[in-house]
Amino acid sequence: MKKTTILLILMLIAVAVLLLTPMIGIKVITPGDLFGASELNSDSMDSYIFWKIRVPRVLTAFAAGIALSLCGMVFQAMFRNPLATPFTLGVSSGAAFGAAVYMLAGMPAALFGFSGFFGFSGISVFSFLGAMLAISIVYGVTTLKRGFSTSTMLLAGVAISFFFSSLILFFQYMSDFSQSFRIIRWLMGGFEFAGYDSLLNMVPFILIGTAIVLWNLNELNLIATGDDIAVSRGVNVRATKTILFFATSLMVSGVVAICGPIGFVGMMAPHICRLLIGTNHKYLAPATLIFGGLFLTLCDALSRTIIAPAEIPVGVITALLGGPFFLWLLLGGGEGRGMLR
Amino acid sequence: MADQLIHVENYSFSINNNSILNNVTLSVHEGEYISVIGPNGAGKTTLLKCLMRIYAGGTGSISISGKPIESYKQKDLAKLLSYVPQGDSRNLDFTAYEFVMMGRYPHMSPFTSLGTGDKKAVSDALEATETTHLRDRYLNTLSGGERQNVFIAAAIAQGSNILLLDEPTTFLDPKHRHDIHKTLKRVNCTQGITIVSVTHDINSASLLSSRVILLKDGSVAFTGSPAEVMCNDVLEPVYDKEFLFTDHPSTGRPVIIPGDITL
Numbered sequence: 156m157k158k159t160t161i162l163l164i165l166m167l168i169a170v171a172v173l174l175l176t177p178m179i180g181i182k183v184i185t186p187g188d189l190f191g192a193s194e195l196n197s198d199s200m201d202s203y204i205f206w207k208i209r210v211p212r213v214l215t216a217f218a219a220g221i222a223l224s225l226c227g228m229v230f231q232a233m234f235r236n237p238l239a240t241p242f243t244l245g246v247s248s249g250a251a252f253g254a255a256v257y258m259l260a261g262m263p264a265a266l267f268g269f270s271g272f273f274g275f276s277g278i279s280v281f282s283f284l285g286a287m288l289a290i291s292i293v294y295g296v297t298t299l300k301r302g303f304s305t306s307t308m309l310l311a312g313v314a315i316s317f318f319f320s321s322l323i324l325f326f327q328y329m330s331d332f333s334q335s336f337r338i339i340r341w342l343m344g345g346f347e348f349a350g351y352d353s354l355l356n357m358v359p360f361i362l363i364g365t366a367i368v369l370w371n372l373n374e375l376n377l378i379a380t381g382d383d384i385a386v387s388r389g390v391n392v393r394a395t396k397t398i399l400f401f402a403t404s405l406m407v408s409g410v411v412a413i414c415g416p417i418g419f420v421g422m423m424a425p426h427i428c429r430l431l432i433g434t435n436h437k438y439l440a441p442a443t444l445i446f447g448g449l450f451l452t453l454c455d456a457l458s459r460t461i462i463a464p465a466e467i468p469v470g471v472i473t474a475l476l477g478g479p480f481f482l483w484l485l486l487g488g489g490e491g492r493g494m495l496r
Numbered sequence: 497m498a499d500q501l502i503h504v505e506n507y508s509f510s511i512n513n514n515s516i517l518n519n520v521t522l523s524v525h526e527g528e529y530i531s532v533i534g535p536n537g538a539g540k541t542t543l544l545k546c547l548m549r550i551y552a553g554g555t556g557s558i559s560i561s562g563k564p565i566e567s568y569k570q571k572d573l574a575k576l577l578s579y580v581p582q583g584d585s586r587n588l589d590f591t592a593y594e595f596v597m598m599g600r601y602p603h604m605s606p607f608t609s610l611g612t613g614d615k616k617a618v619s620d621a622l623e624a625t626e627t628t629h630l631r632d633r634y635l636n637t638l639s640g641g642e643r644q645n646v647f648i649a650a651a652i653a654q655g656s657n658i659l660l661l662d663e664p665t666t667f668l669d670p671k672h673r674h675d676i677h678k679t680l681k682r683v684n685c686t687q688g689i690t691i692v693s694v695t696h697d698i699n700s701a702s703l704l705s706s707r708v709i710l711l712k713d714g715s716v717a718f719t720g721s722p723a724e725v726m727c728n729d730v731l732e733p734v735y736d737k738e739f740l741f742t743d744h745p746s747t748g749r750p751v752i753i754p755g756d757i758t759l
Contacts, residue, residue: 198528222510228715233700235586235587345726365516373598373601373604376590376598377595377601380586380588380590380595380598381581381586382550383545383548383550383579383581384581385577386548386570387548387550387574387577387578387579387581387651387660388574388598388599388602388654389569389570389571389572389573389574389575389580389601389602390570390571390601391569391571429589433589433590434589434590435594
């Protein structure tokens with residue numbers, strides 16, 4: 156199939172998912188319920204749930220899916236390693252650490268009039284600082300010595316990830332019960348608190364990050380073939396990597412601050428799309444961001460319907476779906492394309 | 497000198513405090529075909545990487561087309577020099593055409609579609625390396641020889657005047673080695689592209705090059721025409737081994753023949 160055809164199909168599926176998932180939930184709300192006999196009867200409750208709760212939630216899930224999967228794609232290309240994601244490199248836990256710090260220390264600060272910078276909420280800003288801290292440590296460690304291998308860099312990321320996770324555990328241990336529960340629930344990841352406010356808070360992070368990534372697709376293609384080739388073709392590899400680290404930190408922290416760390420999308424979506432459409436990032440990037448968006452939106456729809464009226468955290472769903480699927484890919488379901496061989 | 501494309505003067509470079517290049521001084525003139533030979537660990541690859549600024553830093557000076565290498569943006573440097581890395585097994589999930597098109601990077605900007613100039617440069621490069629029939633094949637599915645040809649095509653498509661090659665024929669069978677040498681000789685003679693090729697193949701160096709540079713322990717041990725290099729006075733101290741020479745039956749250039757192995 157032609158690559159543009161695949162993109163078109165993905166786009167149509169995404170539109171369908173965006174139109175249908177707001178109708179799904181504890182109660183199915185059809186367009187008839189919304190627009191049909193609305194004037195007279197008491198369907199204003201349905202309308203409220205649909206427009207004020209479900210639509211922003213679906214949009215948040217879609218935006219988060221875009222950001223996380225695009226970050227995964229960028230990391231996999233930059234490190235030329237199928238395991239590189241915001242999670243394995245410690246960016247997610249850095250962002251989570253920043254957010255946790257804010258939850259504990261920022262709340263009192265808010266009482267003294269601190270509520271954020273330039274209109275961004277304090278938790279997003281703290282989360283971003285945490286992500287930047289993590290990625291600077293990983294990158295800094297690896298530039299200290301020339302000839303650091305990718306696997307060393309991944310190991311550094313794993314070490315930093317554990318370090319920050321332990322700090323979060325420590326904070327939890329030291330905090331009181333309600334704060335601790337709040338952190339635990341948030342760490343599971345989910346969209347149930349998503350509203351237009353949080354969506355608006357997240358969107359600038361994701362827009363800027365996505366724009367930077369899309370601006371650097373030629374560079375990503377070359378870096379994916381090797382730093383030496385990229386340099387010899389004229390790519391300023393160091394500057395490109397720095398700006399891409401900045402972009403991914405923006406996106407990851409934008410998402411993590413609102414939705415908590417959501418695993419597996421970032422690793423899986425780019426791999427699946429590589430199997431569908433190949434490694435050329437001119438096609439892979441749009442495919443990945445559409446697929447990531449619709450996948451996470453579907454996972455969220457599942458999370459609020461499987462055991463309704465209760466909800467399963469979406470992170471649980473992505474991992475439960477993603478794990479087996481990923482193993483299937485590794486065992487040869489993907490015919491050895493992309494990075495999996 | 498106007499036609500001095502590369503000039504390296506007293507250049508030293510070290511990696512993690514291990515000195516790799518020591519006071520290297522050399523120059524490359526327009527239209528030359530230079531082979532850089534020397535034992536393993538002599539610094540041949542490092543020299544190429546420093547010329548391409550894959551490695552930066554070091555002491556002394558490197559100038560390209562009369563200007564210090566530091567004064568170039570990487571993109572502008574890539575318009576003057578291109579580089580073919582040592583053959584390896586890196587996983588490349590791109591078609592030959594996509595990969596060669598990526599060689600046009602220094603002439604592209606984000607979002608602008610590829611111009612007719614870019615497309616022509618790519619098809620010319622594929623033609624020059626006789627790889628047009630491979631254009632839609634994925635690099636991962638190519639043989640070592642085909643792959644190396646595509647790498648050279650990408651470097652040619654880049655449109656630079658100097659081609660730096662790191663052991664372009666080391667892992668190839670005689671037929672593909674011959675094809676690569678023919679391609680290099682052709683672009684050197686017909687397009688006037690200057691070639692700097694690192695190789696362990698001393699005979700090909702003798703038969704193809706206009707000049708041979710001999711590296712040992714990070715320094716230039718000798719530089720001269722193939723006829724001057726191909727003698728035991730020059731080669732034996734560098735390789736720590738005696739060689740047997742004969743004259744090539746058709747070109748008359750000296751070549752090494754394998755010695756007898758006695759236990």
